[in-house]
Amino acid sequence: MDLRDTQEEAAFRKEVIEVIEKEAPRAEAGVTFEAMAAKGQSWFKKLAERGWIAPAWPKEYGGAGMSQIEQFIFNEEMAVRRAPRPAHLIIGLGMAGPTIIVHGTEEQKQRWLPGMLAGTDIWCQGYSEPEAGSDLASLRTRAVKDGDDYVLNGQKIWSTIAHVAKWMICLARTDPEAPKHKGISYFVIDMKTPGLEVRPLTNMADTHEFNEVFFDNVRVPKENIVGEENRGWYVGMTTLDFERSSVGSAIGMRQEVEQMVEYALLSQDSPVSALKQNPMLRLEMADRLIETEVGRMLSYRIASMQGRGLIPNYEASVLKVFSAELHQRIARTKTKVMGMYSQLMPGEPMAPAQGTWCHQYLRSVGYTIEAGTSEIQRNIIAQRGLGLPRD
Amino acid sequence: MDLGLSEEQELLKNFARDFLEKECPESVVREMEEDEKGYSPQLWKGMTDQGWCGLIIPPEQGGSGMGFLDLVILTEEFGRALVPGPFLSTQVGGSIPLLGWGTDEQKKAHLAKIASGDEIWTLAMTEPLARFDAEGVQMEAKAQGDNLVLNGTKLFIRDAHVADFMTVAVRTKKGANAEDGITLVAVDAKSKGITTTALKTIGSDKQCEVKFENVSVPMANVIGEVDKGWPILNKIVLKAASLESAYMVGLAQMDFEITVNYAKERVQFGRPIGSFQAIQHKAADMVTDVDGARFLMYRAAWSIAEDEPDAEQSVHMAKAWCNEATRRVVAHGQQIHGGIGFTKDYKVQLYFRRQKMADLMWGDVDFHRELVAQSLGV
Numbered sequence: 001m002d003l004r005d006t007q008e009e010a011a012f013r014k015e016v017i018e019v020i021e022k023e024a025p026r027a028e029a030g031v032t033f034e035a036m037a038a039k040g041q042s043w044f045k046k047l048a049e050r051g052w053i054a055p056a057w058p059k060e061y062g063g064a065g066m067s068q069i070e071q072f073i074f075n076e077e078m079a080v081r082r083a084p085r086p087a088h089l090i091i092g093l094g095m096a097g098p099t100i101i102v103h104g105t106e107e108q109k110q111r112w113l114p115g116m117l118a119g120t121d122i123w124c125q126g127y128s129e130p131e132a133g134s135d136l137a138s139l140r141t142r143a144v145k146d147g148d149d150y151v152l153n154g155q156k157i158w159s160t161i162a163h164v165a166k167w168m169i170c171l172a173r174t175d176p177e178a179p180k181h182k183g184i185s186y187f188v189i190d191m192k193t194p195g196l197e198v199r200p201l202t203n204m205a206d207t208h209e210f211n212e213v214f215f216d217n218v219r220v221p222k223e224n225i226v227g228e229e230n231r232g233w234y235v236g237m238t239t240l241d242f243e244r245s246s247v248g249s250a251i252g253m254r255q256e257v258e259q260m261v262e263y264a265l266l267s268q269d270s271p272v273s274a275l276k277q278n279p280m281l282r283l284e285m286a287d288r289l290i291e292t293e294v295g296r297m298l299s300y301r302i303a304s305m306q307g308r309g310l311i312p313n314y315e316a317s318v319l320k321v322f323s324a325e326l327h328q329r330i331a332r333t334k335t336k337v338m339g340m341y342s343q344l345m346p347g348e349p350m351a352p353a354q355g356t357w358c359h360q361y362l363r364s365v366g367y368t369i370e371a372g373t374s375e376i377q378r379n380i381i382a383q384r385g386l387g388l389p390r391d
Numbered sequence: 392m393d394l395g396l397s398e399e400q401e402l403l404k405n406f407a408r409d410f411l412e413k414e415c416p417e418s419v420v421r422e423m424e425e426d427e428k429g430y431s432p433q434l435w436k437g438m439t440d441q442g443w444c445g446l447i448i449p450p451e452q453g454g455s456g457m458g459f460l461d462l463v464i465l466t467e468e469f470g471r472a473l474v475p476g477p478f479l480s481t482q483v484g485g486s487i488p489l490l491g492w493g494t495d496e497q498k499k500a501h502l503a504k505i506a507s508g509d510e511i512w513t514l515a516m517t518e519p520l521a522r523f524d525a526e527g528v529q530m531e532a533k534a535q536g537d538n539l540v541l542n543g544t545k546l547f548i549r550d551a552h553v554a555d556f557m558t559v560a561v562r563t564k565k566g567a568n569a570e571d572g573i574t575l576v577a578v579d580a581k582s583k584g585i586t587t588t589a590l591k592t593i594g595s596d597k598q599c600e601v602k603f604e605n606v607s608v609p610m611a612n613v614i615g616e617v618d619k620g621w622p623i624l625n626k627i628v629l630k631a632a633s634l635e636s637a638y639m640v641g642l643a644q645m646d647f648e649i650t651v652n653y654a655k656e657r658v659q660f661g662r663p664i665g666s667f668q669a670i671q672h673k674a675a676d677m678v679t680d681v682d683g684a685r686f687l688m689y690r691a692a693w694s695i696a697e698d699e700p701d702a703e704q705s706v707h708m709a710k711a712w713c714n715e716a717t718r719r720v721v722a723h724g725q726q727i728h729g730g731i732g733f734t735k736d737y738k739v740q741l742y743f744r745r746q747k748m749a750d751l752m753w754g755d756v757d758f759h760r761e762l763v764a765q766s767l768g769v
Contacts, residue, residue, distance in 0.1 A: 001400070001460065001693055002393055009392060069392070261767050275769060283757070286764035290687075290708045297394075297686035298679075304394035318679050375668075381678055382671035386651050389666040 003300070005073075012070055016077045019050070024083040040084040044119055053086065054093045054117060061101055061109070062117045068306035072299075079252030088161060092116040092123035096169045099186070102238045103227040112167065112188065124165035126156035126189070126213055127236075134376050136171075137180045137233060141215060143172035143187065150174070150187070150225075152195075152218040158370075162198050162211040165191050175230050186232035188224045195219070205362035206345065250295040250323045256330055257288045263353070264337045274337050281336055288333050291326050298322060314385025317377040324367040324374060331361040394686060396464065403457075404464050410441065411472035417738055423475035424595040428553050430476025435508055438478065445506025447486055452498065453506035459630065463637045463692040467685075470641025470749075473741055475596070477511045477550035479638065483631045484558045485512025488575065492615045492623050497577065501556070514627065515545040515559040515578075515601060523628060523754045525569035525621050530603070532561035532574060534617075537610050539563070539576055541584075541603040551599035552587045554580045558627075559603075564618045573620040577612040594748025629706045632753040633695055636688040636706075636713040639749040643684065643717040646724040646742035647677045653728055664727075673723045680716035687712050704766045711759035714750040721746045 005013055023046040047053045050064060055071050057063020066074060078085060086093075097116050100108055115121030132139040141154025152172055162168065168189040175183035189196070195218040201210040227235035264285065268275045275281060298319045302312045334357045335342040344351030346359050368374040382388040396404065414437050423429055438444060447462050448454025462482065469478065485505050489498055504510035520527050530543030541561055551557060557578045564572030580587075584606040589597050615623045651674055654665030664670050691709035694702035721743040725732045732739045750756070 001396060001689060003690065003693055005392055261769060264769060282764040282767075282769040283760050285769055286711075286760045286767060289767060290712050290760070290763060293690070293705075293708050294683040294687050294712060297690055298683060300392065301394050301682070301686055304392065307393060308395055314678070315682075318675075318682060321675070322679055322683070375672070378672040378675035379668065381675035382665075385678060386674055388651070388654060388671050388674060389663055391666055391668060391671075 009069060009073060013073050013077060016074055017081070019046070019052075020077060020081050020083045024081070041119075043084060044086045044089075047086075048117060048119065053089070053119070054097060057093075057097060057101065061097075061113055069303055072303040072306075076251045080255055082252075082255065086119060088122055088164070089116070089119055091125050091160065091165075091169070092121060092167075095125065096123045096167070096188070099169070099235060099238050100188075100226055103186075103235045107223070108188075108226065115166070121166045122161060122164055123167045123169065124159050124162040124191070124211075126159055126162075126168045126170035128158045129155060130157050134373055137184070139171060139173060139184065141170070141172045142176070143174045143185060143220070145174070145222075146219075148222055149219045150185075150222065152187070152189075152215040152220060154215050156213040156215075157201070157210075159198075159211045159213050160209050162191070162213050163200060163208070167191060168213070169226075171232050171236060174232075178230060181233045183230055184232040185229050186226045186235040187220050188226060189218065189220055193218050193220065203363070204365065205359050207359070207363070250292075250299040250319060250326075253295055253323070253326060253330060254289070254292040257285070257292050260288070260330070260334050260337055261285055272339060272341075274339050278336065281333075284333050284336065288326075288330050291329065295319070295323055295326055314381045317372070317380045317385070320372060321368075321374045321377045321381075327367050328364045331357070331364040335361055394689065400461060400464050403461060404468060406441075407443075407465055407468040408471065410437070411468060411474060415472045415474050417741070420473045420475060420741060427589075429550070429589070429595075429597040430553070434474075435476060439506075439508030442506075444478070444481065444508045445486075445502075447482070447490065448502050448506045452502040454502065455506075459633075459696040460692050463634060463688075466634050466637040467641040467644075470638035470643075471645045473642060473645075473745060477513065477553055479634060480513040480550040480554070481505060481511050483627065483634065484514035484554070485510065485556065487627055487630050488514070488558045488577075488614050488623070491626065492575075494611075496611070497614070501577075510555045511550065511553055512556045512558065513548055513550045513554045514631070515548045515551065515557045516624065516628070517545065517547045519544060519546050521547060523758060525573060525624075528560045528562055528569075528573050528624075530559075530561050532563050532576070532608075534563070534610075535607070538607045539574070539610060539613070541576075541578070541606040541608060543603055545601040545603070547590075547598045548601050549596060549598050551580070551601045552589045552597060556580060557601070558614060560620065560624050566618075570621040572618050573624060574617050575614040575620040575623055576608050577614060578606065578608050582606050582608065592748065594745045596745070596748055628753055629703060630695060632710045632759075633688070633692050633706050635749050635753050636684075636709050637692065639713050639717045639746060640681065640685045640688050642742050642745055642749070643681050643720040646721050646739060646746075647674075647681050649739055649742075650674070650677070650724040650727050657729075670727055673727060677720045677723050680720050684709075684713045684716040704763065707759040707762040707766070710754055711756050711763060714756040714759070717746050718750060 024043050025040045051062060052064050054063035055066045055074050059065040093116055097113060100112055127136060129139050141152060143150040143152045168191055170187045170189050171184050172187055173183050174185040195216040197214040199212045200208050201212060202208050203210060264275050267273050302315055305312050338352060338357055341352050342357050344355055344358060346355035348355055383390055414434055419431060423431060442455040445454030446457050450456045489501055501510060517527060518530055532539045532541045557580055559576055559578050561574050562572055563574040566572040584604040586602040588600045590599060592598050654670050655663050657664045687709045691705040694705045724739050725743055728739050731737050
């Protein structure tokens with residue numbers, strides 16, 4: 001047991017820190033995807049030059065080919081030093097790209113991977129439907145073979161950044177007679193295809209990330225299926241090996257708590273100081289700090305397992321549930337620190353911290369729902385992790 | 392960076408687990424709850440034979456020469472098996488103070504006997520005030536020639552009734568602040584003037600009231616320096632808290648395993664209750680709590696073993712979290728068992744009661760949270 005870096009890990013960490021300190025802009029809280037995309041374009045170019053825009057991709061495909069531990073160190077330093085990440089590219093680099101690398105044809109790889117790496121192509125996801133959320137496999141969007149094409153009809157929901165995306169990865173049903181997991185295919189769809197309509201959904205934090213996408217006889221060439229027809233569900237599961245973003249977020253939370261403490265200390269001499277008025281608050285802040293340390297150790301546990309060649313199973317679900325719920329608790333404690341002023345929304349000139357704490361309190365409601373609800377995650381922990389019988 | 396155990400640590404842990412499963416089953420635990428001494432000499436000999444009493448004592452002094460982290464790993468297994476007796480007391484009251492701050496004479500006189508199981512020690516810190524900070528040490532000791540004379544009462548002192556020696560925290564000077572004027576002194580438990588009474592406690596762990604009436608102790612028994620004992624005592628308490636956290640994690644893990652097995656076997660409404668989501672979600676929360684507690688506890692133990700600059704803060708974080716996390720685990724354990732878990736005859740209450748004992752010992756959640764808040768500067 002050793003919480004310190006090995007020599008190789010330390011050398012890599014040093015390199016990452018040097019690059020971040022030299023090239024990364026100071027992160028600011030931007031609340032829209034457009035704002036995030038605009039800031040730090042040159043920083044993303046520097047990352048791309050090193051293949052660090054796609055840390056997990058093999059080098060031969062333009063990625064950095066980082067090992068699990070290296071990805072972990074990279075994510076940790078990016079979070080700790082608050083370096084901006086190209087969030088608008090995450091579906092391409094983190095989901096579509098890895099899937100195409102593992103399951104795509106050479107022609108598909110050459111067609112789609114370069115645009116992802118260059119950051120010119122934004123990708124979105126067409127998975128959930130109004131009637132298919134946690135029970136995603138029950139999805140109904142229908143793809144019917146017609147000559148050399150498939151014709152898609154149906155509706156997707158919660159498509160993040162579909163309104164600015166060039167491509168969509170889409171799960172659609174190609175065989176309604178088969179058992180539900182075995183009748184789905186994985187399509188790549190050009191967002192400019194006739195028949196596709198994107199309608200914005202505003203979330204309760206008053207921002208536009210999500211969209212509904214309607215398919216009215218959308219024609220997709222058969223060359224755009226990734227993997228075999230009717231194997232789409234299993235193709236889509238591949239991305240889990242590459243997914244590291246949830247581990248990164250647990251690491252960044254300590255910084256967030258320290259930032260909150262900083263704010264509380266800075267304002268403690270003002271008449272509205274929450275610290276002065278609320279003697280319980282300091283203990284609550286201590287609790288949040290302790291919990292971020294638990295989150296950090298649960299993240300280290302996963303990295304440590306991967307470093308030993310073990311494959312995390314229920315451990316990833318434990319981390320996801322814990323991180324999501326901790327994010328919500330931190331957001332709540334922050335509203336106590338800022339008090340009445342935490343009601344002031346972004347755009348309100350009087351809002352401290354540009355209203356980001358207010359925004360975050362609302363946005364964090366979604367964390368226990370997206371990417372697998374906490375209820376589903378707990379089922380997974382109990383059933384896959386503990387062997388408790390299915391309902 | 393690696394959170395896994397070394398090969399030697401895995402061997403120690405697995406061997407201890409198997410050994411204790413055989414030598415310290417539920418029947419021994421229950422027997423010792425009613426036993427006056429509170430420990431089985433047979434089990435004690437078995438532990439000594441394995442080199443566990445002297446685990447962290449150097450080989451030159453008859454020990455196994457292992458480190459603090461190894462002791463923590465062993466203690467986790469002790470918690471899992473609910474091992475009764477003065478093992479932890481002897482480490483906290485004897486091995487740790489003497490190894491850290493004992494004179495050569497003191498080490499020569501005692502370490503070998505601790506390693507061979509022939510000396511039982513305990514730390515006598517708390518008084519009726521029942522505080523784990525410097526303010527809690529009020530019992531006076533006055534210098535009289537070459538001796539210190541102790542008068543007063545210590546309370547909640549584990550295994551004092553079977554101890555051969557006690558490391559007693561006394562106040563030799565009333566300074567400007569409480570941390571000034573504390574002295575640690577090794578006291579022969581057979582000294583004239585000592586009266587010990589074992590208390591009936593929730594954890595069945597033989598905590599005692601110890602009365603000192605003009606107890607004379609040679610100055611040569613002072614550990615560290617007169618009046619300057621607080622920094623030493625604080626470091627001992629941090630290690631004690633770390634060990635207690637390990638014990639708690641071990642017992643919580645076992646409670647959790649018993650509970651999950653019960654949920655798989657108990658049938659109601661035509662199906663195992665473990666197939667109901669309400670039970671599954673509680674079980675999932677127990678996993679998070681046990682795993683989180685274990686790794687935070689390891690993190691603190693490692694930091695202490697490596698003398699990291701943030702070791703103290705990490706112990707406070709670990710004890711605060713382990714206190715609450717293991718409390719949640721044993722509470723779910725009781726709830727999932729329903730009526731049967733509420734009986735004395737069924738085993739799960741053995742874990743529930745000892746969780747509370749370990750939770751309160753060396754500082755409850757609010758004591759440690761407060762110290763974390765202070766370390767944040769708020």
